[in-house]
Amino acid sequence: MKRYLITGCAGFIGSNFVYYMLNKYKEIQLVNLDKLTYAGNLENLKGVEGDERHIFVQGDICDRELVSSLFEKYDFDYVINFAAESHVDRSITNPEIFVETNVLGTVNLLQCAKNAWFKDGKWAEGKKYIQVSTDEVYGSLGEEGYFMETTPLCPHSPYSSSKASADMFVMAFHDTYGMPVNITRCSNNYGPYQFPEKLIPLMINNVKNHKQLPVYGDGMNVRDWLYVEDHCKAIDMVAEGGRDGEVYNVGGHNERPNIFIVKTIINQLHDRLKDEGINEGLIKYVADRLGHDRRYGIDPTKIKEELGWYPETTFEVGIVKTIDWYLANEEWMNNVTSGNYQKYYEEMYKNK
Structure with a gap:
């Protein structure tokens, strides 16, 4: 039976990965570690309560004693590191936290894995560490071209800089040890369970409540959108079959400008809810984010050719599935948007 340490398991992608793995494999054990900060939500894991294959541990990836004890107790075959501060706006406000979690936390995980897996001058068989990173480490693209694994790292925000640093430490542990x-x-x-500071759930929530829809700049910043379940599939395939020491870009070839995303959500909810108050008049263009990258686009050729992965969910299908989930889970949204979230939202957008 394969044993995994899943960090950041109560966050957006981490919780989706837990469901994906438990649905796919019967003989598996997931030890799920999460600090439960603002974006880590145990409600995300309600569906696996009582499943003996899932063990939840509340804790910090920076805690050397805790992480070492988990390695000793469970003898992990894989570490999948999702744990990260991930919102660019928050990194601009408080970059130190991003260094602590994304850089120092990653180094601690690497060191604990090394201590557990490297014995008598050799590595134990069948072990692997997977770092879940972001295309933002590459910087910004012009109107043409795509990020490839060979694209030089050129991060522009405190968030992407912390992720690039973590990536370099991962490769340093590979090259050195x-x-x-x-x-x-x-x-x-x-997709489901995404904290509503990110574009799609933020807009869904605001549209439903007839709140203004803050759009940075001219709204023409382009992102490549990937449905979360397709990403989970890719991570699993890399863990199982990825060549040692390799980087794999995972993209959906679903490039859309931000304003297109916003208008799609408006149109979808207008038609579904039969609400004339839901219209493009809710859009409010606000001062652009500092250092806002213009375009991201990924070339996923390598993971397709080597592992046979491809994005199964088109944006047209994925956005409908996503909106369906948020409409069906109003209680979840109400719970995560109370309290500190409201204070954060006001601080981000009230003066823009």
Whole structure:
């Protein structure tokens, strides 16, 4: 039976990965570690309560004693590191937290894995560390071309800089010690359980409540949108079959400008809810984000050719599935948008 340490399991992508793995494999054990900060929500894991294959541990990936004890107790075959501060706006406001979690936390995980897996001058068989990263480490694209695994790292925000630094430490542990590792770099994910500071759930929530829809700049910043379940499939395939020490870009070839996303959500909810108050008059263009990258686009040829992965969910299908989920889970949305979230939202957008 394969044993996994899944960090950041109560966050957006981490929780979706837990469901994906438990649905796919019967003989598996997932030890799920999460600090439960603002974006880590145990409600995301309600569907696996009582499943003996899932063990939840509340804790910090920076806690050396805790992480080491988990390695000793469970003898993990894989570490999948989702744990990260991930919102660019928050990184602009408070970059230190991003260094602590994304950089120092990653180094602690690597060190604990090394201590557990490297014995008597050799690495234990069948072990691997997977770093879940982002296409933002590459910087910004012009109107043409795509990010490839060979594209030089050129991060522009404190968030992407912290992720690039973490990636470099992962490769340093591979190059220096021979640690078996892979890095995945994905485009923008969307789907169930995403915290509503990110574009799609933020807009869904605001549209439903007839609130203004804050759009940065001219709304023409382009992102490559990837449905989260397709991303989970890619991570699993890289863990199982990725070549040691390789980076794999994971993208959906679903490039859309931000304003297109916003108008799609308006049209979808206008038609479904039969509400004339839902219209493009809710859009409010606000001052652009500092250092806002213009375009991201990923070339996923390598993971397609080597592992046979491809994005199964078109944006047209994925956005409908996503809106369906948020409409069906109003209680979840109400719970995560109370309290500190409202204070954060006001701070981000009230003066823009």
